[in-house]
Amino acid sequence: MKDLRLARQGKRPSRAKPAENVLREGLRLERVPDPSIVVLFGATGDLAHRKVLPAIYQLWRTNLLPHEFVLLAIGRRPYDDESFRADVRKALEDHSRVLPLDEAAWTSFAERIVYHHLDFHDADGFENLAARLATIDTERGTRGNFLFYLAIQPSQFAGIIAGLGRVGLDHEHHDGGWRRVVIEKPFGHDLESAKRLNREVGRVFREAQVYRIDHYLGKETVRNLMVFRFGNGIFEPLWNRRYVDHVQITVAESIGIESRGAFYEQTGASRDVLQNHLLQLVSLIAMEPPARFEANALRDEKVKVLRAISAVPVDPRHGDVVRGQYGAGWVAATKVPGYREEEEVDPESETETFVAAKLTIDDWRWSGVPFYVRTGKRLPKRATEIAIQYREVPHRLFKDEGVEPDANLLAIRIQPDEGIMLRFGAKVPGLGLDVRSVTMDFGYGSAFNVDSPDAYETLILDALQGDASLFTRADEVEEAWGIVDPIVESWAAAPAPDFPNYDAGTWGPAASDELLARDGRRWRRF
Amino acid sequence: MAVASPLKIGEPVLRWSARAHSIAAIEHELARIWSATDLTTEVEGEPGRYVAARSSVMNLVVIARRPELAEHCAATIQALTGRHPSRTMIVGAADPDGPSWLDARVEAHCILPREGSPETCAEMIHVTAGGESGRHVAAIVTPLLIHDLPVTIWWPDEPPLQLPATREMLAAADRLVVDGSSWSGTGLERLRELATLVETGRLAVTDFALVRQSRWREAIASIFDDPEFLPYLRSLRRIAVTYATHDETGTFGFTNLVKPVYHVAWLASRLGLHVQKPLAPIVGPAKSSAGRAVRSTGAVQTAGRGLGATLSDGRAEVAVLVRPVLSPMPAGTTLRVELLAERRGSELRADVTAEAETVHVRVWQDGVEALERHFRAPRRTEVDLLAAAIEAGGHDTVGMDALRSAAALAGPGDVRG
Numbered sequence: 001m002k003d004l005r006l007a008r009q010g011k012r013p014s015r016a017k018p019a020e021n022v023l024r025e026g027l028r029l030e031r032v033p034d035p036s037i038v039v040l041f042g043a044t045g046d047l048a049h050r051k052v053l054p055a056i057y058q059l060w061r062t063n064l065l066p067h068e069f070v071l072l073a074i075g076r077r078p079y080d081d082e083s084f085r086a087d088v089r090k091a092l093e094d095h096s097r098v099l100p101l102d103e104a105a106w107t108s109f110a111e112r113i114v115y116h117h118l119d120f121h122d123a124d125g126f127e128n129l130a131a132r133l134a135t136i137d138t139e140r141g142t143r144g145n146f147l148f149y150l151a152i153q154p155s156q157f158a159g160i161i162a163g164l165g166r167v168g169l170d171h172e173h174h175d176g177g178w179r180r181v182v183i184e185k186p187f188g189h190d191l192e193s194a195k196r197l198n199r200e201v202g203r204v205f206r207e208a209q210v211y212r213i214d215h216y217l218g219k220e221t222v223r224n225l226m227v228f229r230f231g232n233g234i235f236e237p238l239w240n241r242r243y244v245d246h247v248q249i250t251v252a253e254s255i256g257i258e259s260r261g262a263f264y265e266q267t268g269a270s271r272d273v274l275q276n277h278l279l280q281l282v283s284l285i286a287m288e289p290p291a292r293f294e295a296n297a298l299r300d301e302k303v304k305v306l307r308a309i310s311a312v313p314v315d316p317r318h319g320d321v322v323r324g325q326y327g328a329g330w331v332a333a334t335k336v337p338g339y340r341e342e343e344e345v346d347p348e349s350e351t352e353t354f355v356a357a358k359l360t361i362d363d364w365r366w367s368g369v370p371f372y373v374r375t376g377k378r379l380p381k382r383a384t385e386i387a388i389q390y391r392e393v394p395h396r397l398f399k400d401e402g403v404e405p406d407a408n409l410l411a412i413r414i415q416p417d418e419g420i421m422l423r424f425g426a427k428v429p430g431l432g433l434d435v436r437s438v439t440m441d442f443g444y445g446s447a448f449n450v451d452s453p454d455a456y457e458t459l460i461l462d463a464l465q466g467d468a469s470l471f472t473r474a475d476e477v478e479e480a481w482g483i484v485d486p487i488v489e490s491w492a493a494a495p496a497p498d499f500p501n502y503d504a505g506t507w508g509p510a511a512s513d514e515l516l517a518r519d520g521r522r523w524r525r526f
Numbered sequence: 527m528a529v530a531s532p533l534k535i536g537e538p539v540l541r542w543s544a545r546a547h548s549i550a551a552i553e554h555e556l557a558r559i560w561s562a563t564d565l566t567t568e569v570e571g572e573p574g575r576y577v578a579a580r581s582s583v584m585n586l587v588v589i590a591r592r593p594e595l596a597e598h599c600a601a602t603i604q605a606l607t608g609r610h611p612s613r614t615m616i617v618g619a620a621d622p623d624g625p626s627w628l629d630a631r632v633e634a635h636c637i638l639p640r641e642g643s644p645e646t647c648a649e650m651i652h653v654t655a656g657g658e659s660g661r662h663v664a665a666i667v668t669p670l671l672i673h674d675l676p677v678t679i680w681w682p683d684e685p686p687l688q689l690p691a692t693r694e695m696l697a698a699a700d701r702l703v704v705d706g707s708s709w710s711g712t713g714l715e716r717l718r719e720l721a722t723l724v725e726t727g728r729l730a731v732t733d734f735a736l737v738r739q740s741r742w743r744e745a746i747a748s749i750f751d752d753p754e755f756l757p758y759l760r761s762l763r764r765i766a767v768t769y770a771t772h773d774e775t776g777t778f779g780f781t782n783l784v785k786p787v788y789h790v791a792w793l794a795s796r797l798g799l800h801v802q803k804p805l806a807p808i809v810g811p812a813k814s815s816a817g818r819a820v821r822s823t824g825a826v827q828t829a830g831r832g833l834g835a836t837l838s839d840g841r842a843e844v845a846v847l848v849r850p851v852l853s854p855m856p857a858g859t860t861l862r863v864e865l866l867a868e869r870r871g872s873e874l875r876a877d878v879t880a881e882a883e884t885v886h887v888r889v890w891q892d893g894v895e896a897l898e899r900h901f902r903a904p905r906r907t908e909v910d911l912l913a914a915a916i917e918a919g920g921h922d923t924v925g926m927d928a929l930r931s932a933a934a935l936a937g938p939g940d941v942r943g
Binding site for chain 1: 740743744746747750751756759793796797884898899900901902903904922923924925
């Protein structure tokens with residue numbers, strides 16, 4: 001109405017920005033998290049013990065959580081507050097990244113831990129939870145701000161979210177009481193289930209309340225990708241099809257499936273890593289600069305990349321995707337069993353433990369530049385790296401002089417030994433004109449000798465602050481499944497005749513090397 | 527020469543020490559450190575360990591005229607060896623009327639960041655210059671700077687900003703780190719000089735006095751994170767800062783006022799308020815609010831009426847009161863910040879106080895308590911402050927704006943009026 005009135009008067013509507021808290025500029029955090037309760041479902045589980053609880057404790061220890069903070073731990077085991085606190089203490093002693101524990105910080109943290117027994121199938125369970133939350137909220141002054149963290153089996157997501165909705169725990173209040181839900185990956189096991197889960201979540205929570213975690217996005221080096229690309233003037237002009245020959249992204253693990261045989265049988269490398277970590281890295285490398293460093297602007301650009309990725313040809317002989325499964329072998333001087341000999345694994349399992357693919361991004365920036373991605377279990381070493389391989393120089397001036405240097409390469413190491421390496425040619429000292437490749441190497445460890453926060457610390461703090469930049473949006477999840485689904489469906493329809501097709505401790509099946517060799521390229525050696 | 531020292535993860539150790547008596551000799555020793563691949567130690571169980579990597583992210587120059595201050599600064603910097611490896615020069619002067627001489631100790635401090643990682647080392651050069659040499663610090667420091675790395679000068683004493691030699695030294699610097707709360711008198715005159723200096727050059731300034739207050743700023747800013755209180759932010763009518771003094775007479779000039787004035791300056795600069803009347807002593811009968819005891823910090827009695835100033839956003843005025851109370855806290859420490867805002871007949875009053883580990887915020891809307899929060903925010907150590915200064919990177923616009931605003935509040939003359 002106001003705009004209409006202004007239009008009639010021949011005036012343009014005001015474009016004044018909504019009021020901002022100008023006092024926030026230059027302060028350490030964009031804002032101190034509001035007083036709040038973190039409601040941790042699956043508090044007695046492995047993920048909570050290894051990652052979530054140590055991260056929350058670390059945030060508390062470093063004064064990044066509000067004074068009015070409560071951790072309401074939800075579980076099915078018969079703990080009381082005291083016994084659960086003892087359990088948390090043990091988890092921190094085993095998994096905290098800073099030891100020994102700070103006794104003063106632990107004492108004040110422990111006072112804020114409350115245990116609540118909840119059987120997810122109990123009809124009154126969520127009513128009781130709502131009543132408990134209301135009591136704690138009043139007693140501890142947390143102002144109705146609740147962060148529900150689902151560190152549980154994916155099969156339980158929908159039921160818990162529906163339970164929260166049934167008792168109104170999703171309702172935000174005009175007086176500032178916010179409600180957010182953090183959902184761990186995997187988000188669905190295919191496109192259809194992801195859509196279904198998005199619908200079920202969407203029936204209860206608005207998208208702005210939903211924080212889907214892919215912990216890779218919280219890693220310091222991944223966050224630095226955006227600073228590296230958009231905070232430096234010299235790289236972005238070279239970040240396109242004119243200069244880049246191809247991109248390689250490797251997520252290699254030396255470990256096997258540990259004790260997760262049953263889980264891995266249902267997922268495989270494509271669902272476990274390609275659909276989320278790898279495609280997230282691809283979208284961060286390939287995206288256009290967002291207009292603002294803000295959650296939706298960022299995710300808009302990422303989702304455009306996913307939409308631009310062409311369907312991957314899946315033909316077993318000439319397709320652009322390769323699957324593998326490890327057999328017995330040697331890793332780090334230890335003999336390890338093959339995948340089919342692992343616990344809880346079908347002796348004739350067709351589950352892939354390795355996947356390599358060539359992705360093409362059909363947009364103005366990347367047309368004709370292949371993105372080769374690979375991930376696998378029981379590879380020779382743990383390494384995650386993004387390599388931008390630049391084109392050869394247009395005219396080889398030094399081709400008669402000994403060894404020709406390799407084309408320039410920019411390697412971004414995500415883990416371990418986080419850093420960035422640039423390779424270029426240099427003259428070998430002497431009377432001749434020999435050229436050799438040398439590297440400029442930036443290591444986080446030597447330039448910033450401070451411990452980086454764990455990805456979970458970053459992400460939990462962001463969720464408490466309402467910053468969804470590093471979380472995955474519903475459409476991103478669905479687009480990623482749209483890329484992976486045809487691959488896993490084709491594999492399900494045609495079992496691999498050659499499994500196991502790589503030995504543990506090698507870099508995957510021969511077909512993976514052939515995928516690049518037919519383009520005249522090869523995987524980087526690690 | 528190489529020094530044998532056992533390495534513990536995360537703890538810097540001295541691995542090389544040599545003396546030199548000229549700039550050329552210092553340069554020679556620096557070159558020797560890094561060319562000495564046989565920089566071996568006789569550490570038990572670690573034969574043949576050598577310096578694996580030299581690491582410098584900046585040049586850090588400390589101007590410390592007194593030896594005990596130099597030692598104190600060296601200890602602070604060593605705590606940052608791993609976090610911000612730098613070429614550090616600690617420069618002092620002695621015997622100003624004697625003949626020129628130079629004595630330097632060139633050291634390499636090394637740290638093993640974590641198990642299995644290479645040891646990284648950084649240089650520290652302690653230079654003392656006598657006679658006329660000591661008056662030309664730039665001539666000592668400039669040849670020893672690593673090219674292309676930023677230069678930060680930490681001046682823990684009171685920098686004589688008006689001297690040409692100081693200006694010459696600062697011309698080579700990207701950042702000057704000072705502590706305005708340690709300056710003599712009110713400190714406001716020096717603050718004005720500093721603001722003038724940064725206006726005329728590209729020098730960035732970090733003042734520990736301002737950095738220390740970040741916990742207060744966090745707490746004050748948090749009040750206006752609440753959408754209900756945010757509209758009041760542009761309707762401030764009064765800012766009152768209470769600070770500790772040990773001077774019962776209430777005479778100005780004995781207590782450093784840099785920290786309390788920075789509170790006002792920060793608010794003014796963020797809110798775009800300009801100084802209409804600079805700080806001047808308040809005269810006239812006392813108002814009741816000025817005499818309130820600050821019980822939590824032990825202050826029980828007012829000492830003088832304080833200083834008043836007027837700010838304006840062009841439409842309305844904001845009254846400023848900076849008032850002393852007798853307190854056992856260090857003189858010049860901020861004890862309380864009070865804000866009063868009025869908007870459309872409604873009033874918002876905020877009261878912020880701090881203790882060693884916490885900051886306490888209370889807010890009343892139209893006389894009714896609307897918010898009470900505690901922030902866990904311990905006071906910051908000098909190591910934290912120096913790290914924050916180094917990590918600030920380029921120009922800290924918020925800090926610079928606050929400095930300009932503080933200089934404007936201090937006015938053109940002596941606040942004693």
